[in-house]
Amino acid sequence: MIRITRILSAAAVCVLAAPALTACTGGVFDGEQAERTAETDSLEANYQQVVETVLPSVVEITTANGLGSGVIYDDAGHIVTNAHVVGSATTFQVTPAAGGDTLPATLVASYPTEDIAVIKVEGTLPGNPATFADSTQLKVGQIVLAMGNPLGLTGSVSQGIVSAVGRTETEPRTADSPGTVLADMIQTTAAINPGNSGGALVDLDGNVVGIPTLAATSTGSGDAAVGIGFAISSSTATRIADQLIADGKVVDSDRAALGLTVRGVIDESAKPLGVGVVAVTAGGPSQQAGIQPGDIITAIDGTAIPTVTELNVFLASKKPGDQVTVTITRAESSMDVPVTLGEM
Incomplete structure (x- = not known):
């Protein structure tokens, strides 16, 4: 009712005063x-410029399994x-998303813990290397474009915003992935x-800010949850990729x-009681803590x-x-143990 009243009121002003009508139709x-x-x-020109700049840096990777x-x-x-x-594959076919010849590629190294891998093309790709941004500077609400090959639709682009940063998400176990917990994820509506x-996942400056990785699904139906997707941050991706290229691990x-x-x-x-310790790493943080x-x-x-x-x-x-306090049960007695965390 309030909105209708205001609209009618504004319309009445324009009708009653000729100068206001003139202003309504030809001025302000x-x-x-x-x-x-x-x-x-x-904005549309900005989108088009980003796509023209970045899409040639995106490729389609084909393996025997998908x-x-x-x-x-x-x-x-x-x-x-x-x-x-990449899964368990070591050889691939790579096709530029923007069009071009398919080239063979081989695996450099894979790191399932962070779900990042690097492959290397045999030959010359037409696109230039993408520019990776510092994803720690991302802001919620920032416009982003997702570029890739969804459902085999080569060179597709979708648009959305950054919904959240710093998410921790559990990647499910599949035939191609052992499943892992991914930190510092970017949530997006793209x-x-x-x-x-x-x-x-690209910002409007044409920089890669993330690697699209997960799509959320409904807990009940298993259907895709529209507008909820996740990308590995570019800061994580580059940190891992640089090591895989330099050291092979x-x-x-x-x-x-x-x-x-x-x-x-x-x-x-079948109710979970906790996490049982099967073995401790010699000289590791848990052994040092007792x-x-x-x-x-x-x-x-x-x-818990x-x-x-x-x-x-x-x-x-x-x-x-980081220092943490680990609560353990030993011989039916509970105790708190201070532990300084090591590195995976």
Whole structure:
């Protein structure tokens, strides 16, 4: 009712006063419309410029088991993608998303813990290496474009915003991925579908800010949750990719670890009781703190740890060198053990 009243009131003013009517039809309103049109045209031109600049740096990666996307990383032919895109394959076919010849490629190295892999093309790709931004500068609400090959639709682009930063998400176990906990994820409304994995999440300056990796699904139906997707931050992707290229492996994970081999512990009704310690790493943080095989971890810093997944999620939020208090059960007695976290 209030909105209708105001609209009618505004209309009445224009009808009653001829000068106001003139202003409504040929002055302020037309000027505002022209300004909005100019702003829209400018934004549209910005989108088009970003696509023209970045899409040639995006490729389609085909394996015997499926396809995904990748981003040209450097002039040496290295392409960064998701570890779950390469899976267990070591050879690939790479096709530029913007068009061009298909070229063979081989695996450089894969790091499933952060779901990042690097492959190398044999030959010359037509696109230039993408520019990767410092994703720590991302702001919620920032416009981003997702570029890749969803459902085999080569060179597709979707638009959205940054919905959140610093998310920690659990990647499900599949035939191509052991499953892992990914920290520092970017949540976006840009559409991310199968085939987008490994592609580029790009800001309006034409910089890659993330690697699209996960699409959310409804807990009940399993259907895609529209407008909720996740990308590995560019800061994480470049840190891992640089190590894979230089050393063939990750030598500095920056991921916290307790130095344990663990398994889930349940009661007779299958209710999770905690995380059982199977073995401790010699000289590792848990051994130094006095944690022993047979102990059951039930909490860390007061946060309940009923399963291995919860343990991994907690550790993903910490850094090597952080000090935590681990609550364990030993011989039916509970105790708190201070631990300085090591590195994975």
